[in-house]
Amino acid sequence: MxxxxxxxxxxxxxxxxxxxxxxxxxxxxxxxxxxxxxxxxxxxxxxxxxxxxxxxxxxxxxxxxxxxxxxxxxxxxxxxxxxxxxxxxxxxxxxxxxxxxxxxxxxxxxxxxxxxxxxxxxxxxxxxxxxxxxxxxxxxxxxxxxxxxxxxxxxxxxxxLFRVEENVxxxxxxxxxxxxxxxxxxxxxxxxxxxxxxxxxxxxxxxxxxxxxxxxxxICLPNTQPKCEKCPLSAYCIACAEGCAERLPIRESTLKRKEEARTVLRVTDGERYLLHRRAEKGLLAGLFEFPNKEGTLSEDEAKKAVEEMGFSVKSLRALAPARHVFTHLTWHLSGYEVTVPPIDRAALPEDFFAPTKEELYRDYSIPGAFGAYKP
Ligand code: SF4
Incomplete structure (x- = not known):
């Protein structure tokens, strides 16, 4: 400044x-x-x-x-x-x-x-x-x-250093x-x-x-770990002199993080994986994602969701749950790998893609929020 x-x-x-x-x-x-x-x-x-x-x-x-x-x-x-x-x-x-x-x-x-x-x-x-x-x-x-x-x-x-007892x-x-x-x-x-x-x-x-x-x-590490004994400023530091460095700074966020459950559908024909490009505005704007739905879907609900996308389902298996924290939102994720018949790339709806695993890693950026569901 x-x-x-x-x-x-x-x-x-x-x-x-x-x-x-x-x-x-x-x-x-x-x-x-x-x-x-x-x-x-x-x-x-x-x-x-x-x-x-x-x-x-x-x-x-x-x-x-x-x-x-x-x-x-x-x-x-x-x-x-x-x-x-x-x-x-x-x-x-x-x-x-x-x-x-x-x-x-x-x-x-x-x-x-x-x-x-x-x-x-x-x-x-x-x-x-x-x-x-x-x-x-x-x-x-x-x-x-x-x-x-x-x-x-x-x-x-x-x-x-200045023992500021207010919310930073x-x-x-x-x-x-x-x-x-x-x-x-x-x-x-x-x-x-x-x-x-x-x-x-x-x-x-x-x-x-x-x-x-x-x-x-x-040296002046967060939480309980300041190394005051090694600090070049210890002679000038009020919190160190008064023994309260570990509890400073005061950080009280007024931000309430929303919690949301989502189910990720890793749809594959064994060779290709279905990806969707997100809308150009909002969270993770314009980035690629595995198809996903709000809520924690049962196997039957997940199967129905994939059928509604135009695929018949051959088999389905649950994947490990995951969590992703955004600034304003936490996603509690569950997932399924859904196997479908061979995906015809030419017949995919707009904003859907079906790269092979190699293409997915080479050419498509998958946000960390979906990282746990990469093949
Ligand atoms: S002496 Fe003060 S500035 Fe230095 S590490 Fe300790 S708390 Fe931080």
């Missing part, structure tokens, strides 16, 4: 800025992980990595990042990628909406910014899918701007913590105070952002 004049007047908490930041940056230089997106920093590479890293662990992102960039190396390539190819490259990372927003942003970058990510925070923030965090990450890592990139991990660290999921508290983070950023002149510089040489805010991210990933 960037601050306005009023926010600039906020008091700076604790003794940060010099002593604490030096300790923090020294820790980062010693223990920052070697991650592919830190080896060569460009605005596009920073953006792709930051989107992939939302909701997904770095170890998982490692497996996707280089392959994605090799195939879609520029915003223009991303803007021109087919939706199916993009979904296939994203398969396994989950939260597909991130990928479709990335493509929308890439189109804006091509149309309005000549194919390059804009260089100022406000223009970055205006791109589809760019929240405060992503805009600040690109602004600081790629362009050296003074912006604090505060994600859920940083909220946790900050809530502990409320936008008011999160905003206050982002303002505090901004106040903690070193200026270019005191960022490294003459010591050895690290990857983002001369980019004081970038170094600080990365150091805080490393602290959140390696």
């Amino acid at each position: 960037m601050m306005n004049k009023e926010q600039e007047k906020l008091p700076l908490p604790l003794l940060f800025r010099q002593e604490a930041n030096e300790s923090l940056l020294a820790f980062c230089r010693e223990s920052a992980r070697d991650l592919p997106w830190r080896r060569s920093v460009t605005p596009y590479r920073v953006w792709i990595s930051e989107i992939m890293l939302q909701q997904t662990r770095a170890e998982v992102v490692r497996r996707y990042y280089d392959r994605f960039l090799a195939e879609l190396p520029t915003p223009r390539a991303l803007a021109e990628a087919s939706d199916d190819r993009l979904a296939k490259l994203w398969e396994g990372l989950g939260y597909y909406r991130r990928a479709s927003l990335m493509k929308r942003a890439a189109c804006v970058i091509v149309e309005k910014h000549g194919g390059e990510l804009p260089r100022d925070y406000a223009s970055l923030r205006a791109l589809p899918g760019f929240g405060d965090y992503t805009a600040a990450a690109v602004a600081s890592f790629a362009y050296g701007l003074r912006a604090a990139a505060v994600d859920g991990n940083l909220l946790r660290v900050l809530a502990r 999921l409320s936008s008011k508290t999160a905003k206050t913590l982002r303002e505090i983070a901004y106040r903690m950023l070193p200026d270019a002149k005191d960022g490294t105070s003459g010591g050895e510089r690290y990857l983002y040489d001369g980019y004081a805010a970038a170094e600080w952002n990365q150091a805080m991210m490393e602290l959140g990933a390696q």
Whole structure:
């Protein structure tokens, strides 16, 4: 985030800025992980990595990042990628909406910014899918701007450092913590105070952002596991001094997640598998799925559902139940493998497909929600 004049007047908490930041940056230089997106920093590479890293662990992102960039190396390539190819490259990372927003942003970058990510925070923030965090990450890592990139991990660290007893999921508290983070950023002149510089040489805010991210990933861990004895900020941390780090931050979601039962029908003729493309709007928009019905269907109900799709049923066997959690919804899944006579691909209704197993794995992106029912 960037601050306005009023926010600039906020008091700076604790003794940060010099002593604490030096300790923090020294820790980062010693223990920052070697991650592919830190080896060569460009605005596009920073953006792709930051989107992939939302909701997904770095170890998982490692497996996707280089392959994605090799195939879609520029915003223009991303803007021109087919939706199916993009979904296939994203398969396994989950939260597909991130990928479709990335493509929308890439189109804006091509149309309005000549194919390059804009260089100022406000223009970055205006791109589809760019929240405060992503805009600040690109602004600081790629362009050296003074912006604090505060994600859920940083909220946790900050809530502990300053013993914030308010709900960090409320936008008011999160905003206050982002303002505090901004106040903690070193200026270019005191960022490294003459010591050895690290990857983002001369980019004081970038170094600080990365150091805080490393602290959140390696030391100030969630739940009951902060490693305060190894923390470079322990001398400044209120929660550590007062022995309440383990119960912070307070995260009270007002979100009520809906529960829904669904039955997945893995229809096959022994060689091909029936797939359906979901509607272009709503949950998992435009992605492929195994046919499925709301509710927990009995064998007879499952058989009838497949017959209504135009197939006669040869045999049916139950598959193991599964569960999938979306942001607003939990699916409790049951499933059947339903064997039918040879599927005539030419006679399939619109939006239905019947790939072989090999084609399914090679060409079709199946969302994680149906992952348990892949053949
Ligand atoms: S001292 Fe402990 S609680 Fe405080 S920031 Fe460090 S690891 Fe987190």
